[in-house]
Amino acid sequence: MQKSYPNKVKLIYIDPPYNIDGDVVYKDNFQDNIKNYLELTGQVDGEGRKLFSNTEASGSLHTNWLNMIYPRLKLAKTLLHSDGVILVSLDDGEASNARKIMDEIFGEKQFAGIFPWRSRTAKADVPFGISSDVEWVICYAMGGFMAGREGARRYYKSDDYSDRWRLSDLTKQTTKDERPNSFFTMVNPKTGDKYPANPNRTWSITDDTFPDYYAKGKIVFPGDYDFLKNKIPAFRVFEAEDKAKALAKHGTDEVCMSVSTYLPEKTIGRTEHGSKEIRDLFESQVFSFPKPTSLIKFFLENFSNKDDLILDFFAGSGTTGHAVMAQNSTGSENRRYILVQLPESLDPENTKQKLAADYCDKLGKPRNIAELAKERLRRAARKIQEETPLFKGDLGFRVFKLDSTNIHEWEPNPANVGEAIQVSIEHLKADRSESDILYELLLKLGLDLAVPIEQKILAGKTVYCIGAGTLFACLATSISTKEVEPLAYGIIEWHKKLAPAGETQVVFRDNAFADDVAKTNLTAILEQHGLSNVRSI
Secondary structure, rough: OOOOOOOOOOEEEEOOOOOOOOOOEEOOOOOOOOHHHHOOOOOOOOOOOOEEEOOOOHOOOOHHHHHHHHHHHHHHHHEEEEEEEEEEEHHEEEEEEHHHHHHHOOOHHEEEEEEEEEEOOOOOOOOHHHOOOOOOOOEEEEEOOOOOOOOOOOOOOOOOOOEEEEEOEOOOOOOOOHHHHHHHEOOOOOOOOOOOOEEEEEEEOOOHHHHHHHOOOOOOOOOOOOOOOOOOEEEEEEEHHHHHHHHHHHOOOOOOOOOOOOOOOOOOOOHHHHHHHHHHHHHOOOOOOOOHHHHHHHHHHOOOOOOOEEOOOOOOHHHHHHHHHEEEHOOOOEEEEEEEOOOOEOOOOOOHEEEEHHHHHEEEOEEEHHHHHHHHHHHHHHHHHHOOOOOOOOOOOOOOOOOOOOOOOOOOHHHHHHHHHHHHOOOOOOOOHHHHHHHHHHHOOOOOOOOOEEEEEEEOOOOOOOOOOEEEEEEEOOOOOHHHHHHHHHHHHHHHHHHHOOOEEEEHHHHHHHOOOHHHHHHHHHHHHHOOOOEEE
């Protein structure tokens, strides 16, 4: 992801292993090749190395967890936008350690706050007789002020003012003894209705300043507008005032408002609500202790905008993807998500994993968490479509698996270099499809993996167009001399219709051409029509 998505992710939310009860921890070796990775995750037969349970008996309980999380957070920083936000869910076990690591990686000054989330109701038979019902969501913001980026304040439009406006509290948390001049009865000049001050919460203006504020339209009384329901006088704040204040304080006129770290239980929900969402989708509790989508939606609403890219690299049950789709369906929003999950094996002999393993068998899928996460996204998409039939947003997703390169690596046996040379004549691996090669091209060129891809048959060859003309690729295994001209002009005509703004690359298989003359002629024709960036693989 480092080449295709650097500085592009606006919101990262992760729910990593909490390091309790033998949580699985990934024993990384960054010098391992792909074969070792596949063995480690149980995708191919190997030496039986597996992800391991991290217990206190290991003697390095916290060290192992920190060694696992540190490089992942380090990589995450390179993906995070300069105005991005990262959120990490944890419990008491590793929260303090995570803070220290995040201070180092993201910067101590970027610490934005900790959101306490009540994940469960009080539990009996717990150590010390104290039930730890709260978990923590640690927040760091790279761009400083970021809360309430869009739609957080409700502005009204009325015929008597050209600027939009909102209501603000006209009272202040002071007593009549503290502010005697603000303890007075406010009278509506139009109706004569009287509104006495509260002895324990006086007006924020005084009796003397009231006439000036009223003359400027800053006071709104009950009944002034049919669409308002205020029962006491309120203060009118114009949008231009908010923008001027934001510009002076934060260097931008984007109107924002603060978000409390208090997460209201009624709207956010607990783990039990996340479990119910799983049961509703699967008719089985295939995931234990999932986060509710309402928790993720809260952060999406407040810390991201409608077209942002969201990342979760501990995808688990796929709650983040589900939450993004659900949030998009509430309006004309088009957030995209990237979920990353190791294919952690599920053991039917393990009582905690049996339901999930059996469900994979029922689906005819490999027994691993990633397969269940994909199934959750499919089912969630269908449910959203059924519940919001007018929503026309994209509910699909693409799946990529880590694999070795499609190009033969030069690893000669000194005892038989000739054989290695012979193998390398065809430098693309024979067991790889055009789709495999195409997506490696996207990765190496740093293109978005979700970019639109079209294909046409030109001169009998399949030609791919990526990103509305950013890249054309023909990966046919043979291109004869007589096919060169119609193939080249077909690509030229397609390019003209799309008229992409930036430079276009055209890619072919190097050994596909009948001879060097065919390759030279095709390149020359393309260059004559402005397609000068032609390369072969």
